[in-house]
Amino acid sequence: IGGTIPGIPVVLTGRSSALGWGITSSYADDQDVYIEELNPDNSEEYRTPDGFKKFAKRASIITVKDADPITLTLRWTDNGPVLPGSHYNLAAITPPGHVAALNWTALDPADTSIAAAMQLMEAKTVEEGITAGEAYIAPSQNLTLVDVNTIAMKTIGALPARDAAHQSQGRMPTPGWIAANRWQGRLPYSANPEFLSPRGGIIGNTNNKTVDRPFPNHVSFLWGDTQRIQRWRNLMQRRQVHTRDSFIEAQLDTVSFTARSLLPLIGAELWFTGETAPEGTSERQRQRALTLLAGWSGEMNEHLPEPLIYAAWLRALQQRLIQDELGALAEEFDHVDPLFIERVFRDVDGAAAWCDVLQSAPKETCPDMARMALDDALIWINETWGTQLESLRWGDAHQATHDHQTLGEVPVLRYFMNIRQSTSGGDNTLLRGRTRGTGPDPFANVHGAGFRGVYDFADPDSSVFITSTGQSGHFLSHHYDDLAQLWRRGEYIPMSLDEELARAAPVGITKLVPEAE
Incomplete structure (x- = not known):
């Protein structure tokens, strides 16, 4: 019994009478984009470490309602299928006479992931569940397991074996004809991270970093969480004994570790400073917002105004910090990076330099940027949700x-x-x-x-x-x-x-x- 996807005959997260299991994304680096060089004398061939080779090709017929069918010719290299230049604007980085190809573990023709999931449902113990995970290929997941005696977490899914001399370590597109850039098969299943009955008896994952291994035996260069795991650890360490209800409480917890850690930093020189400004001024609106945030617990409750003020402030602050340095590229960063803002306001390795606007003559400080960003946020809130800050509801925006x-x-x-x-x-x-x-x-x-x-x-x-x-x-x-x-x-x-x-x-x-x- 548990959660399924219609059409797939497996319980992806759930339990049997003997075993319970859940999955979280491992964020494994299991995709590489390659730039393949075409033969200038024959566009049906591409360069390999051993010379030019013909593309593998297959025609795909797409039927269209009330129109003639469309035939597409699909091509493969040794590294994977050729991608259209329109995908993710690949044409912008693909030189003339070249194409882009994708290597991804999910493209393995011998994918036994469904069989592995069915074997997991038949497992009676944590050890049998881990064994079942060996046949799982993609997409890579962290599999958490529990039986009456044991808990464990195992990263399942194929992890590519890359050469230590890989030119970009898989982080950027690389020439597909250079042997060192090509995958060398996959890492053994035993090399996938595994945590079995740890001291303390608690295992959890919020898409956070699980291991710190250098390339090429790493798992990921970019993990999904640095913040929620902090709150999870705090809740787990509050009790010596946990119950079903304490786990439900953790699952439903809405306190933002990020808000609690960043607000004291960015507002350090703004709280309760200066005389009370006249009603109707931007200064007065800022003071009202700061007063609300000063008494806030960090709980992102749908009925409160503070989460909306906080979220809008952080969003405006990051935009101000990066806009002058990154220009149009700043629009690509559409979510706040808490570690970046913390580094800036703590001036880690000179990161406070982001606070100075390069194009302006004055030298702006981080408190200046925090104050201006709060004003930006309040203008947006006033125009979108109204000027009565105390009446705002986070749930209306969320x-x-x-x-x-x-x-x-x-x-x-x-x-x-x-x-x-x-x-x-x-x-x-x-x-x-x-x-x-x-x-x-x-x-x-x-x-x-x-x-x-x-x-x-x-x-x-x-x-x-x-x-x-x-x-x-x-x-x-x-x-x-x-x-x-x-x-x-x-x-x-x-x-x-x-x-x-x-x-x-x-x-x-x-x-x-x-x-x-």
Whole structure:
């Protein structure tokens, strides 16, 4: 029992009577882009370490409604499929007479990931679960496992074996005809990070860095989290004994470690300074905002104004810090990088230089930038949400967007298909609610936990779960969105494997019968 993807016959995160498992993205560097040189005398060939070689080719026919079919010729190199120059603007970095190709573990023709997942469902112990993970190829995940005696976390998925002489270490596109840039197969499964029954008896992952190994045996150059893991550790260390309810509390926690650590830094010279400004002035609005933030706990609660003020301030601050140095490239950084801002305001290795605007004659300080950024944020808030700061609600700006991927853009239908909910949490809270970062609604909640589960192996039938919408994918069904409000409020439903309990009140029974050969 647990969370599945329609059409895939496996429980990706869930439990059996003997084993519980969950997955988080490992952020493994399992993709490389290569620049392949075409033979100037024959464009059907590309350069390899051993000379020119013909592309592998296959025709793909795409049928189009009310139109003639389109035939595309797909090409492969030894490094992987050739990508169109329009993908991610690859043409901008691809020289004339060259093409780009992608090598990715998920393109392995002998992908046994589904078989591995099915084997995991049959595992009875943590050790058997780890063994099942060896056949898993992609996309790489951190697999957390628990049985009645043991806990563990194992990175599953193929990790490329790269040459120590790789020109870019996989971080940038490289010439595909240079042997040192090509993958040397994959690392052995035993080399994947593994944590088995650690001291203290607790394992967790928030997409944070798990190991620190130098290239080429590293896992990733870019991890998904540096902040939420700090709050998780704090909650885990508060108790000597944890219960199902304390784990639910952690799963629903909305306190931002980032807010608690950065606000004292960026506001150090702004709190309660100067005389009270006249009502209606920008100075007075700034003082009101600072007064609210000074008494705030850092809880990203949907009903509070402080999370919106804080989020808008941090966003405006990073924009001011990088705009003059990066120009148009600054627009690519659409989410706040907490470590960058901390380094700047602590002046780590001279990072406070980012506070000075290069194009201006005065030398701006970091408190200057913090003050101006707060004014920027308040102007945006005033224009978007109104001038009454105390009446703001974070949940109005942080609505969860459960959009139907196919019918969500169809006029009229979209009002039935798409689900909108005011939500707590944010980019850096354990109750994840990653914001869009761009556009007119930069704080819309566009990425969160579609499935939450807490499994108690002291009393397995007390385990609970919730999904963010409902059990049915049909928008006319009562079960299309009947779990959505429970999910929003942080409530759960029972997760029992007792068949008699399930049969006691079914709304119907669906049988899937394989077609006879």
